[in-house]
Amino acid sequence: MVETAGGEGLLFLTDEQLRKGIEAMFFAYRGFTADPDRILDGMDYGRAHHRAIHFVHRSPGTTVSNLLAILGVTKQSLNRVLRTLIDDGLVRSEKGRVDARERHLFLTEKGLILERELSDAQRARMRAAYRAAGPSAVQGFRQVLEAMMDPEMRKQYNRLKEGG
Amino acid sequence: MVETAGGEGLLFLTDEQLRKGIEAMFFAYRGFTADPDRILDGMDYGRAHHRAIHFVHRSPGTTVSNLLAILGVTKQSLNRVLRTLIDDGLVRSEKGRVDARERHLFLTEKGLILERELSDAQRARMRAAYRAAGPSAVQGFRQVLEAMMDPEMRKQYNRLKEGG
DNA sequence: TTGGAAAGTCAACAAGGCTGACGTAAATTC
DNA sequence: GAATTTACGTCAGCCTTGTTGACTTTCCAA
Numbered sequence: 001m002v003e004t005a006g007g008e009g010l011l012f013l014t015d016e017q018l019r020k021g022i023e024a025m026f027f028a029y030r031g032f033t034a035d036p037d038r039i040l041d042g043m044d045y046g047r048a049h050h051r052a053i054h055f056v057h058r059s060p061g062t063t064v065s066n067l068l069a070i071l072g073v074t075k076q077s078l079n080r081v082l083r084t085l086i087d088d089g090l091v092r093s094e095k096g097r098v099d100a101r102e103r104h105l106f107l108t109e110k111g112l113i114l115e116r117e118l119s120d121a122q123r124a125r126m127r128a129a130y131r132a133a134g135p136s137a138v139q140g141f142r143q144v145l146e147a148m149m150d151p152e153m154r155k156q157y158n159r160l161k162e163g164g
Numbered sequence: 165m166v167e168t169a170g171g172e173g174l175l176f177l178t179d180e181q182l183r184k185g186i187e188a189m190f191f192a193y194r195g196f197t198a199d200p201d202r203i204l205d206g207m208d209y210g211r212a213h214h215r216a217i218h219f220v221h222r223s224p225g226t227t228v229s230n231l232l233a234i235l236g237v238t239k240q241s242l243n244r245v246l247r248t249l250i251d252d253g254l255v256r257s258e259k260g261r262v263d264a265r266e267r268h269l270f271l272t273e274k275g276l277i278l279e280r281e282l283s284d285a286q287r288a289r290m291r292a293a294y295r296a297a298g299p300s301a302v303q304g305f306r307q308v309l310e311a312m313m314d315p316e317m318r319k320q321y322n323r324l325k326e327g328g
Numbered sequence: 329t330t331g332g333a334a335a336g337t338c339a340a341c342a343a344g345g346c347t348g349a350c351g352t353a354a355a356t357t358c
Numbered sequence: 359g360a361a362t363t364t365a366c367g368t369c370a371g372c373c374t375t376g377t378t379g380a381c382t383t384t385c386c387a388a
Binding site: 210211212237238240241244245263264265266 | 342343344345346347353354355
């Protein structure tokens with residue numbers, strides 16, 4: 001079943017196969033973001049707000065710097081998004097006790113409700129895809145995605161995957 | 165090794181597993197676009213130009229309508245991108261012979277050179293990821309991605325995958 | 329006590345989405 | 359042959375989300 005090196009074993013590395021993978025990523029990512037985008041469309045929020053909400057939920061009490069590193073945007077860009085979320089009462093910003101320069105971020109009750117709505121939708125699609133493909137396909141899926149990340153991003157990803 | 169249905173077999177569908185998949189998609193997509201983005205950064209082009217170039221190369225002679233359906237943007241948005249590519253001599257637009265309302269799109273020599281540069285970079289990353297993960301992982305990767313697409317997008321994807 | 333890091337803010341700008349309106353040429357339908 | 363529809367292009371204006379650059383405030387640490 002599994003091809004080994006030499007000759008036919010490298011057929012999965014042809015330009016044609018690689019192109020299919022590239023196009024699969026393109027179309028799948030559209031599906032991946034479609035449901036949350038639809039939910040956010042009515043509100044004053046966008047994909048950037050979703051990302052901030054996701055990672056604040058994922059690591060409650062995380063700092064702004066930390067979030068900047070994960071999201072890979074400028075602080076000005078993140079600040080604009082965070083500002084509206086704080087003003088609207090979805091995110092709470094708390095001055096650090098050990099280092100008072102830092103701001104620790106948390107979702108409020110209201111923020112948790114939206115997070116739940118967004119992630120329910122996104123998980124539903126992911127669950128359907130996982131179920132359709134089966135567990136060993138899922139394992140392969142994750143392996144290829146991890147290998148595709150930049151090393152820096154892989155660190156961030158693994159830090160999230162393990163610790164809180 | 166591979167879990168079967170019933171009881172433990174559904175462990176891959178836990179919220180925790182799904183969350184990991186969601187985050188993997190997020191970080192991997194960043195890697196996926198990083199190399200072309202870097203190349204385009206110096207020029208006056210962006211990711212939107214890359215997408216147009218990719219699909220024109222993929223289906224030479226395709227019409228504007230067709231491209232609109234694949235890219236899922238408005239004609240105004242596509243037109244802005246296409247306009248600059250045509251003006252800069254990367255894309256050639258040819259009035260249809262059977263239906264003169266249509267415009268058929270082709271890459272010029274210059275366009276082919278940029279396409280080659282962009283896709284070489286993107287394929288190199290994909291190739292490294294595929295090689296690292298192995299052929300059966302690649303199969304799973306593709307299966308999950310296909311299952312994640314919207315049905316409309318899956319049609320587009322499959323049309324490209326098979327026919328020219 | 330002073331230098332520098334962390335955070336926040338203001339201003340300006342660009343890419344790339346969007347809607348709406350309008351124009352033109354060509355094909356199709358009545 | 360006239361009316362309608364289709365494919366495309368374009369103008370104008372708006373929004374989100376990214377960018378740089380300059381500046382301030384706070385406050386830890388050397």
